[in-house]
Amino acid sequence: MLFQRSQAFSRVQTVALPVPSLGVLPREQIEQFIHRWKETLLRAKGYLPSSPNGAVQLMQYAGKRLTWTSSPYSGRPYIVFIGLDLNADQLAEDWGRMTGI
Numbered sequence: 471m472l473f474q475r476s477q478a479f480s481r482v483q484t485v486a487l488p489v490p491s492l493g494v495l496p497r498e499q500i501e502q503f504i505h506r507w508k509e510t511l512l513r514a515k516g517y518l519p520s521s522p523n524g525a526v527q528l529m530q531y532a533g534k535r536l537t538w539t540s541s542p543y544s545g546r547p548y549i550v551f552i553g554l555d556l557n558a559d560q561l562a563e564d565w566g567r568m569t570g571i
Contacts (some may be wrong), residue, residue, distance in 0.1 A: 487561075489516065494520060507561065511553055512551060513532045514532075514551045516547070517548060519547055526542075526547070527540055528541040
């Protein structure tokens with residue numbers, strides 16, 4: 471799986487992961503994934519396909535709150551996770567298993 475990761479000078483890590491450009495990941499599935507990582511996750515943000523017709527939603531997780539907003543974004547879907555002592559390799563592996571990427 472291809473993913474980007476960066477580590478700041480602290481224990482905070484950022485991981486950017488691909489999202490399947492074909493098909494739709496159910497919102498509930500994404501929310502369950504985030505919930506499983508809530509102990510180390512500080513923030514998550516991504517532009518995710520929300521329907522087969524190409525509509526996109528901006529998903530944001532911060533402060534233990536998750537919001538979804540319609541978006542005119544037309545680029546490639548992606549999601550970024552920011553966490554404290556985040557196990558980036560395990561996160562990417564779990565994401566890949568869920569998405570099939």
